[in-house]
Amino acid sequence: MLPILEVKDLCMDFGGLRALDHINLEVFSDQIVALIGPNGAGKTTFFNCVTGIYEPTHGDILVLSRDDGQRKRINGLKPNKITELGLARTFQNIRLFPNMTVLENVMIGRHTRTRSWIFGALFRDKKTVQEEQETVEVSYNILKKLQLEKYVNEIASNLPYGAQRRLEIARALAAEPSLLLLDEPAAGMNPKETKQLEELILQIKEQERVSILLIEHDMKLVMNISEMVYVVEYGRLLAKGSPREIKEDERVIKAYLGEDHDA
Amino acid sequence: MKGFIRSLQVALWFMFLTFPIMVIKVDIVEKTVQWRWMNLVYVGIGSFVLSFVWRFLMEKKNKGIKAREESRDEKLSFIQKILTEPRYNRPLFLGLLLFVLVFPWMFSTYQTNIMISALLYVVLGLGLNIVVGLAGLLDLGYVAFYAVGAYAYALLNYHFHLGFWTVLPIGGLLAAIFGILLGIPVLRLRGDYLAIVTLGFGEIIRLVLENWDEFSFGPSGISNIPRPGFFGLHLTVEQATIYIYYLVVIMSLITIFVVNRLQNSRLGRAWLALREDEIACEAMGIDRMKTKLAAFALGATWAGFAGVIFAAKTTFINPASFTFMESAIILSIVVLGGMGSIPGVILAAFLMILLPEYLRAFSQYRMLLFGASMVLVMVFRPQGLIPNVRRKYLYGQKQGVR
Ligand SMILES: Nc1ncnc2c1ncn2[C@@H]1O[C@H](COP(=O)(O)OP(=O)(O)O)[C@@H](O)[C@H]1O
Numbered sequence: 001m002l003p004i005l006e007v008k009d010l011c012m013d014f015g016g017l018r019a020l021d022h023i024n025l026e027v028f029s030d031q032i033v034a035l036i037g038p039n040g041a042g043k044t045t046f047f048n049c050v051t052g053i054y055e056p057t058h059g060d061i062l063v064l065s066r067d068d069g070q071r072k073r074i075n076g077l078k079p080n081k082i083t084e085l086g087l088a089r090t091f092q093n094i095r096l097f098p099n100m101t102v103l104e105n106v107m108i109g110r111h112t113r114t115r116s117w118i119f120g121a122l123f124r125d126k127k128t129v130q131e132e133q134e135t136v137e138v139s140y141n142i143l144k145k146l147q148l149e150k151y152v153n154e155i156a157s158n159l160p161y162g163a164q165r166r167l168e169i170a171r172a173l174a175a176e177p178s179l180l181l182l183d184e185p186a187a188g189m190n191p192k193e194t195k196q197l198e199e200l201i202l203q204i205k206e207q208e209r210v211s212i213l214l215i216e217h218d219m220k221l222v223m224n225i226s227e228m229v230y231v232v233e234y235g236r237l238l239a240k241g242s243p244r245e246i247k248e249d250e251r252v253i254k255a256y257l258g259e260d261h262d263a
Numbered sequence: 264m265k266g267f268i269r270s271l272q273v274a275l276w277f278m279f280l281t282f283p284i285m286v287i288k289v290d291i292v293e294k295t296v297q298w299r300w301m302n303l304v305y306v307g308i309g310s311f312v313l314s315f316v317w318r319f320l321m322e323k324k325n326k327g328i329k330a331r332e333e334s335r336d337e338k339l340s341f342i343q344k345i346l347t348e349p350r351y352n353r354p355l356f357l358g359l360l361l362f363v364l365v366f367p368w369m370f371s372t373y374q375t376n377i378m379i380s381a382l383l384y385v386v387l388g389l390g391l392n393i394v395v396g397l398a399g400l401l402d403l404g405y406v407a408f409y410a411v412g413a414y415a416y417a418l419l420n421y422h423f424h425l426g427f428w429t430v431l432p433i434g435g436l437l438a439a440i441f442g443i444l445l446g447i448p449v450l451r452l453r454g455d456y457l458a459i460v461t462l463g464f465g466e467i468i469r470l471v472l473e474n475w476d477e478f479s480f481g482p483s484g485i486s487n488i489p490r491p492g493f494f495g496l497h498l499t500v501e502q503a504t505i506y507i508y509y510l511v512v513i514m515s516l517i518t519i520f521v522v523n524r525l526q527n528s529r530l531g532r533a534w535l536a537l538r539e540d541e542i543a544c545e546a547m548g549i550d551r552m553k554t555k556l557a558a559f560a561l562g563a564t565w566a567g568f569a570g571v572i573f574a575a576k577t578t579f580i581n582p583a584s585f586t587f588m589e590s591a592i593i594l595s596i597v598v599l600g601g602m603g604s605i606p607g608v609i610l611a612a613f614l615m616i617l618l619p620e621y622l623r624a625f626s627q628y629r630m631l632l633f634g635a636s637m638v639l640v641m642v643f644r645p646q647g648l649i650p651n652v653r654r655k656y657l658y659g660q661k662q663g664v665r
């Protein structure tokens with residue numbers, strides 16, 4: 001079985017700063033993989049490289065295409081092309097479309113799954129009408145899954161913080177990705193909300209058959225749901241293993257867990 | 264009371280500042296100095312009242328913001344309610360349409376001509392609304408596409424005797440091509456950089472038209488452009504004006520229809536998303552380049568159409584009709600009306616074109632009033648006169664698109 005995402009020797013330099021230093025990582029289908037590490041370790045930079053926002057300085061990023069199952073090297077590909085291949089992400093600092101409604105936000109997520117363009121917009125042919133109807137229905141159902149249906153027609157920026165985080169996940173799911181990348185989804189949530197999120201992520205994984213790559217600081221969440229944990233520090237891979245192995249790893253405890261988390 | 268004292272201070276300060284120009288008048292011929300103390304009083308009272316009103320409005324505005332933050336859900340304004348509820352908007356629209364249709368029979372040719380201008384600006388405003396209001400691309404050179412349309416008709420008619428109806432689609436198409444040509448190099452730019460480059464583009468087109476005599480006949484322009492033909496009949500000037508009037512009405516209706524459809528489509532949503540957050544937009548799989556180019560091209564098309572009609576209406580064009588001032592007016596229409604709001608843009612187009620016409624008495628102060636009203640709107644109604652209302656979708660048993 002080929003991994004959905006395989007990253008080999010990935011390096012990313014910002015001027016003189018090496019933010020990522022020969023990172024290797026794999027995500028297989030139906031897996032939840034976590035990426036942890038102290039602030040500034042390079043986790044978000046890793047996401048940005050994988051989703052095409054940055055072009056990595058060195059290394060290979062290989063992705064199994066969602067549609068034809070072919071393996072493609074995606075270094076330097078535009079973000080929208082990468083999304084078309086089946087990767088969808090959320091952002092650490094929420095990036096919704098603030099003045100659009102909740103439903104519209106999710107509908108935007110359907111972009112790669114729909115086709116209509118100028119002609120369809122002007123003439124509203126049968127195919128376009130059908131597509132629009134389907135977009136609304138699918139988006140609404142996703143909102144339901146994420147318990148956001150009561151906000152459908154609200155302006156996104158009016159939502160409470162936790163709901164905004166879930167809306168980002170909903171929007172990403174609308175693209176029907178094979179790999180979902182979540183950047184600190186529990187940031188700013190209270191323990192109760194975090195617990196709900198945990199269930200939600202597991203439920204999404206089961207129902208949507210999507211693999212998940214997760215950046216998260218909440219150790220309980222990470223250890224509960226991930227099958228594989230990667231620890232980065234100063235852009236370097238410090239350790240890799242099952243949650244149990246990571247918890248017992250001397251280097252990890254020293255570098256990261258020991259300080260302020262006693263998970 | 265505090266506000267009163269502040270306003271008094273402002274008034275005194277203004278009296279002091281304007282003292283040299285408003286009060287002292289030196290007569291060089293008779294070598295005397297006039298002291299116009301009355302002016303000082305006017306300035307004092309005027310600035311006091313203005314400052315007081317300003318303060319009052321500001322307070323009201325701040326209260327409004329607080330109230331809105333507390334209640335959380337956005338309240339539709341009275342106008343928006345009327346416009347969105349079919350019960351109210353149907354009769355309103357019908358009434359308006361009826362008025363527009365009988366207009367040329369009730370008013371003089373002169374009035375009809377003014378209406379034609381206003382409606383042309385509706386088309387231009389709605390066209391630019393695609394680029395600025397929906398896609399959020401600040402385009403300060405929109406008038407260039409208007410010029411392309413106008414010169415397309417004038418030149419194609421001059422050289423090849425092509426008629427109005429033949430050139431109308433050509434003009435739109437040419438403008439669209441120019442839109443793409445401008446779009447390609449500036450796609451990477453954002454915000455103010457984009458504004459400056461498009462401004463330059465507009466000026467380049469104008470300068471080319473002004474200086475390339477062999478091509479465009481320079482500043483003297485092109486005259487004797489035929490009015491649109493009507494099944495080969497010969498029309499008097501009055502009849503032709505009425506004919507063009509209806510043509511522009513139909514054009515406006517088509518524009519409204521098209522922009523409305525675009526707005527509520529996959530493409531329209533992509534534009535809005537692009538305006539809101541480019542990075543998130545790309546991460547959701549939207550091709551930034553393609554989407555922006557579509558906005559530039561579709562926006563320019565309407566300017567092209569409007570340009571052809573403009574040339575046919577005035578029968579004479581020269582580069583002076585296509586200065587930056589035009590771009591600024593069209594942009595003001597979009598901003599004043601409310602970015603992305605069709606009724607807003609229509610209302611603003613009428614205000615911007617009709618008010619100056621009927622306030623000729625104030626013509627000296629036109630620019631001043633223009634600037635002041637822009638500032639006022641931006642401070643007190645930053646969303647525009649009729650802010651855009653996001654579309655609501657219905658579900659339930661009858662799931663799907665309304
Ligand atoms: N666009 C950028 N330009 C320069 N330096 C950057 C940029 N993005 C991230 N960095 C640097 O890379 C390092 C890793 O940052 P980041 O990936 O955001 O960390 P994390 O998400 O693990 O907290 C930091 O030192 C940060 O300052």
Ligand SMILES: [Mg+2]
Pocket residue numbers: 043044045092
């Ligand atoms: Mg980060």
